[in-house]
Amino acid sequence: MSASSPLSAPALRHDWQPAELMALFELPFPELLHRAASVHRQHFDPAEVQVSTLLSVKTGGCPEDCAYCPQAQRYHTGVEAQKLMSTEAVLEKAKQAKAAGASRFCMGAAWRSPKDRDIPKVAAMIREVKALGLETCATLGMLSAPQADALKSAGLDYYNHNLDSAPDFYGEIIHTREYQDRLDTLEHVRDAGMKTCCGGIVGMGESRAQRAGLLLALANLPAHPDSVPINRLVQVPGTPLHGTAELDPFEFVRTIAIARISMPRSMVRLSAGRESMNDELQALCFAAGANSIFYGEKLLTTGNPDVERDQALFARLGLRPMPLPAPSATVHADIVEGTHACGRAA
Numbered sequence: 001m002s003a004s005s006p007l008s009a010p011a012l013r014h015d016w017q018p019a020e021l022m023a024l025f026e027l028p029f030p031e032l033l034h035r036a037a038s039v040h041r042q043h044f045d046p047a048e049v050q051v052s053t054l055l056s057v058k059t060g061g062c063p064e065d066c067a068y069c070p071q072a073q074r075y076h077t078g079v080e081a082q083k084l085m086s087t088e089a090v091l092e093k094a095k096q097a098k099a100a101g102a103s104r105f106c107m108g109a110a111w112r113s114p115k116d117r118d119i120p121k122v123a124a125m126i127r128e129v130k131a132l133g134l135e136t137c138a139t140l141g142m143l144s145a146p147q148a149d150a151l152k153s154a155g156l157d158y159y160n161h162n163l164d165s166a167p168d169f170y171g172e173i174i175h176t177r178e179y180q181d182r183l184d185t186l187e188h189v190r191d192a193g194m195k196t197c198c199g200g201i202v203g204m205g206e207s208r209a210q211r212a213g214l215l216l217a218l219a220n221l222p223a224h225p226d227s228v229p230i231n232r233l234v235q236v237p238g239t240p241l242h243g244t245a246e247l248d249p250f251e252f253v254r255t256i257a258i259a260r261i262s263m264p265r266s267m268v269r270l271s272a273g274r275e276s277m278n279d280e281l282q283a284l285c286f287a288a289g290a291n292s293i294f295y296g297e298k299l300l301t302t303g304n305p306d307v308e309r310d311q312a313l314f315a316r317l318g319l320r321p322m323p324l325p326a327p328s329a330t331v332h333a334d335i336v337e338g339t340h341a342c343g344r345a346a
């Protein structure tokens with residue numbers, strides 16, 4: 001990939017072929033990192049990392065059977081089912097996240113999909129969080145088109161809904177909803193005019209071809225997701241995937257690098273799994289093009305590095321939090337050519 005200026009950067013591709021992504025996986029590691037880092041610089045300031053904070057607004061008791069998930073009712077993981085939090089309690093957490101330096105606040109619910117009667121309650125949370133000046137994100141399971149419209153009207157900026165794995169591995173992980181259901185929800189989110197946050201999990205026992213298959217499915221969506229969370233499986237006792245062989249850390253970095261190359265304008269999020277990564281591995285991920293993290297000591301139910309550790313990591317690596325985009329300059333990763341996806345002119 002030649003180093004060209006952002007204005008002459010090649011158009012985004014949606015026609016990636018399996019063999020191309022496999023060929024990237026097979027490159028010598030330093031060459032792959034060089035290519036990914038070059039693409040990263042065409043679109044972003046590599047010293048900036050976007051920081052989002054997560055809050056589980058409705059924990060546990062989920063009817064789905066996702067084999068990795070501590071919140072599925074059917075697995076005995078020690079996560080207790082709780083009711084939907086009050087708007088006041090959510091707002092308090094959002095204020096704390098903002099004070100700690102987060103620019104985006106993501107509210108998660110352990111639902112297969114929200115009930116229509118839940119939507120006004122979540123909409124109230126979104127309105128209040130947005131009024132703090134934070135970007136808003138929610139992950140509530142499958143959405144119908146009217147539900148997506150209602151969340152957009154409440155001020156929701158991003159909706160997180162992951163493909164989770166390659167289509168040909170999905171059936172080994174989840175049986176209670178189809179891959180197509182996920183694609184349908186993503187379509188409803190895009191049609192409502194929200195930005196998509198969509199990625200997956202690696203380290204679930206998938207093959208390299210299946211890691212490439214996940215990235216292929218993401219990069220060949222009708223629009224590249226604005227954020228692409230790459231989660232490394234957090235192995236929780238009681239879930240079927242507890243005890244899965246650990247993924248080689250360099251293979252994880254390769255996955256990040258190929259996400260960066262195949263979705264050049266998207267925020268690639270070094271997502272779940274950071275708590276058990278050392279600083280060196282995280283530094284390699286940033287060098288490979290990751291430019292977003294979850295920030296704050298908890299993900300949804302599992303741990304994340306505490307704020308002090310992340311502040312020390314940023315200082316050690318010379319990284320800084322990405323500023324919020326100006327409201328009028330907000331752009332989709334897929335729309336504006338020659339513009340940084342964080343909203344600044346190139």
Ligand code: SAM
Nearest residue numbers: 068069109110111139140141162231233234272
């Ligand atoms: N229930 C909603 C859904 O499934 O869309 C929203 C919350 S769900 C916990 C959001 C995402 O978290 C999942 O799609 C999965 O990618 C990720 N996740 C859940 N458990 C994880 C784990 N143990 N390790 C890594 N990622 C995990």
Ligand code: DTB
Nearest residue numbers: 108139229271272299300301302
């Ligand atoms: C995503 O891709 N990862 C986040 C967020 N989107 C919602 C969730 C990670 C959850 C890890 C397990 C837990 O904390 O329960």
Ligand code: SF4
Nearest residue numbers: 062064066069072110
């Ligand atoms: Fe439920 Fe979401 Fe967990 Fe699947 S990932 S079990 S849908 S909370």
